[in-house]
Amino acid sequence: MIETRIKQDINDIKEDNKETLDDISKSFTEVKTHIIALKKCFDTSKEEISKLKIKLNEVISDNTKQTELWNELKYKEDDHKKNVINSIQSLQHELRNSQRCNNSKMNDIEQLLNTLPRISTPLNQNEGTGIPNPQVLDIENSQLKNKFSTSFHNLEPTMGQELLKEVPKLKELPHFSGEGEYDHLEFIRDFDMIKEDLELRDRLVTARFNTLFTKSAHRWYIKLRQANGSQSWTWWKTQIINKWANDAWRLKVEKAFEYSKFNGDKDKALPWFCQQKDRLTALYPDMSEFMIHRKILRQCGGDLENAVKSRTTEQSSAEDIINILEEVTTRTKIGSSRVNLKTRFNTPWKDSVDKNPKENSCRQFR
Structure with a gap:
């Protein structure tokens, strides 16, 4: 009985160990699989690290190039600063020299101005007469004038002073x-x-x-x-046009143009034509010269209008039309106002008419 029980226990232990060995084998297989996966990841990481190293080397080389460029730019900047400073110093030196020259010229001018009142005293006189010699006077005046003018011409006035003048x-x-x-x-x-x-x-x-x-x-x-x-000139122009170039103004100018008929006895061709042209130009700034001239000639009346039109073309200027208008009104008197002759009868009709019609063929006028 004891031996049988011992054998049974041994068999049970073997079965348990077998299950444990199987579990260990499975675990070992899983560990092996994980190790293979980790190896693959490691290989991939190694490749990525090598790529990163290459990129890092490129970046380092680029940084080196950037550093070289930066140093070169800095050197050029310093050189440019030196050139600017040198040019400014040279300009300052030239300005100081020109200021000294101007000061010396102004001193010369002041000396010349101080000598002006003494011109009349040290004049040479004609011998024995006591009268100043005109030749000496002319020579001294010419010398002083030349000296004074050259001193002023050497001065260079500023542009602002010239514009203000x-x-x-x-x-x-x-x-x-x-x-x-x-x-x-x-x-x-x-x-x-x-x-x-x-x-x-x-x-x-x-x-x-x-x-x-x-x-x-x-x-x-x-x-x-x-x-x-305070506003700009453009703003003021807009306000002026809005104030005065309105519909009432246009109607007023249009009526003035229409009512102004040319009269050869009262009007002169030049001022009348120019005034009418200014009115049309103000009303219609985009109208052509030909249409402006035609509208003005319509204000001259039929006979005068036709007389001027027959002597002009589409290319005729305002001066040509004015000259023709003056010539026509002067030579032919076309466009002058006609005088209405008023007649009155001397006696009324007779109550009785003579039998001889030849002796009473018309009325008697006073």
């Missing part, structure tokens, strides 16, 4: 009242030309408006200036 005075500038037919357009045109020719800044133009605007335009300017402050 060219700015017209207030009395020479166009004024604006706002009460003419198209004076606002003339004012804008004149100031545009002055500003362009003299290259004036807006402030030099607009600062004079308080004096140049007169009558109703001055009151309008003061009110607008207080409300909006």
